[in-house]
């Protein structure tokens with residue numbers, strides 16, 4: 313019996329508790345967040361990116377922060393991304409950026425989010441860079457796809473988004489996305505979703521993942537398969553071989569601190585590997601999702617706490 317969905321539900325519920333969150337922020341990165349988060353400052357993160365690039369790994373950088381509820385904070389986040397794009401251009405590292413729309417005010421002011429996104433995507437275009445809009449939980453799926461579509465209709469091709477294979481709706485969503493030759497990252501999905509919206513069983517999520525990736529690649533879309541699942545990665549390599557899809561037409565994305573040796577091995581084999589490098593002071597929600605993904609990571613926290 314697969315207990316991972318239950319474990320995940322419990323961790324995400326406990327982590328959302330205010331007292332738990334406040335206690336965790338007090339303990340700080342000692343909790344072990346530095347395994348998954350490349351520091352609290354841009355300079356620390358750029359150092360990590362340089363090191364990954366040296367090992368043949370491309371990067372997408374994420375200035376952590378989500379669930380912002382004040383306009384001034386959303387505007388600070390916007391500025392942080394403009395600085396990030398400047399930092400990438402200045403240092404010449406090989407990285408693009410990933411961001412979350414709730415970081416830019418989506419939960420309280422859609423117009424503000426539209427304005428901020430346009431500012432960031434324009435700046436990225438001027439720097440010759442690319443922006444990936446991460447996908448959050450289902451209250452934001454429609455708005456995320458709509459904002460992506462609007463930017464493309466305005467003529468910005470340096471932007472992509474994410475689809476989640478745990479959602480029933482994804483198969484339908486990709487029909488429109490294929491027509492617009494979307495640049496998509498495919499993930500299994502990291503949030504707590506109800507069974508009327510998302511497959512409760514991992515086996516169905518995995519099967520849907522493969523079917524979605526196959527559909528996108530067969531339709532000629534540049535595809536970013538984001539997963540650490542070796543069975544899926546082996547399947548992807550074989551699928552690309554059989555369909556004679558060149559290695560330049562897809563990339564494999566993984567998170568900083570997860571399956572590091574596999575990332576290096578795939579890069580050595582000539583695959584494009586992109587590591588998702590998050591940084592910043594607001595690491596807690598990101599960190600808890602990583603813990604929820606794998607029961608072994610819970611013991612990793614306990615060990616860190618015992619080390620003091």
Ligand SMILES: Cc1cc2nc3c(=O)[nH]c(=O)nc-3n(C[C@H](O)[C@H](O)[C@H](O)COP(=O)(O)OP(=O)(O)OC[C@H]3O[C@@H](n4cnc5c(N)ncnc54)[C@H](O)[C@@H]3O)c2cc1C
Pocket residue numbers: 445446447448474476499500501502503538539540541542565566567570571587588601602603605606609
């Ligand atoms: C680059 C990238 C970007 C992402 N962006 C989004 C997004 O925008 N929206 C979203 O909802 N989700 C996002 N995710 C998270 C994703 O939805 C999954 O929750 C996460 O990738 C775990 O699923 P998996 O595909 O690795 O497969 P799983 O079946 O969960 O894991 C397969 C194997 O990978 C290893 N593994 C997986 N996770 C961990 C971990 N945390 N720690 C240690 N080992 C682990 C384990 O060995 C595990 O057995 C992203 C993931 C990646 C890699």
